[in-house]
Amino acid sequence: MKLLHLSDIHMGSGFSHGRVNPETGLNTRLEDFVTTLSRCVDRAIAEPVDLVLFGGxxxxxxxxxxxxxEAFANQFRRLADAQIPTVLLVGNHDQHAQGQGGASLCIYRTLGVPGFVVGDRLETHRIQTRNGPVQVVTLPWLTRSTLLTRPEAxxxxxxxxxxxxxxRLRVALEGEIRTLDPEVPAVLLAHLMADTARYGAERFLAVGKGFTVPLALLTRPCFDYVALGHVHRHQVLCQQPLVIYPGSIERVDFSDGEGRKGICSGGVGKGTNDL
Ligand SMILES: [Mn+2]
Incomplete structure (x- = not known):
């Protein structure tokens, strides 16, 4: 099956670097982000891919x-119209500082958008695509308080x-892995800072206190692809299984200047991939 993996859209960032477009009344940086996101969606529809993974x-x-x-929803709406299943993972910027729930992406679940899945907790989603079933384990941004109570610490x-x-994370992930059907392709979609990642602009955009996750926790042979989000610099962390940060789709500010911006797209099957 073909999938498209994008991450770190940060739509609405960088307004101070733009100006108001007199013809539309919109900030030119918002227009840039919309144009870039629309190219990602164009690609998903043109291929067409069987699944879109958004890394948070x-x-x-x-x-x-x-x-x-609305600008964000207008683009993702096109995937729903094209009947392309889409997983929206909750990143640190999508979570409310106070407690559980209410992340900006949960509205897609509340509205019951056909084919859309929101990953706001560690959970395995069994998704039917045009080219067969796939299992997607969602691992949203976890904070210390999600895994640990104050007295425990x-x-x-x-x-x-x-x-x-x-x-704690290892045990929780192990619990999900045990539920996986070994006959069906499995993808881990996670928003986290991996210990071997080279940093991008995300280090200046601190929202929520996180912790670094060892890559060895993620490179499990049960996964046919590990789709990451959070780090803005595109990088491949492992070949077997393939572990990739696609990076942000647009520069959020001048600190996001290095490297190419884009998405990852390709085929994933049981024991194979060519992303
Ligand atoms: Mn992030």
Missing amino acids: DAFPDATPPPFVQ EGLSMGEVGQLLID
Whole structure:
């Protein structure tokens, strides 16, 4: 099956670097982001791909203004119209600072957009595509408080807390892996900072306190592809299984200047891929 993996859209960023377009009344940077996102969606529809994976960070924060939300929805609507199943993963910028739920992307689940799945918790989604079934394990941005209560962390050093978080995540991920059908292609879609990643602009855009995840936790042979989000610099972290950050689709600011911007697209099957 063919899939398209994009991430870190950050629509609504960089307005200070734009100006108001007198013809549309919109900030030119918003227009740039819309143009770039529309190219990604054009590609998904033209191929056509069987599945679109969005790796998280739709907007700069969880409460984007309605016209920015609408610009985003206008593009993703085209995937729903083309009947391309789409998984929207919740990144750190999509979460409310207070507690659980209410992430900016959850509205797509509330509205029951056909073929759309929102990944706001660690969960396995069994999705039917035009080219057969696929299993997508969603791993949204996790904070310390998701995995650890305050009393549990009391008296521990930073290093001990970090280790405890990784252990908790390992156990939780193992639980999902055990539910996977080995006959069906499986993809891990995760928004996180991997320990071997080279940084991009995301390090300046701190929203929510995270922790670094060892790559070895993700490179499990049960996964035919590991689709990551969070780091804005495009990079391939592992070949077997293939672990990729597609990077952000647009530069969010001048610190996002290095490297090419884009998406990853290609074929994934049981034990094979050519992304
Ligand atoms: Mn992020």
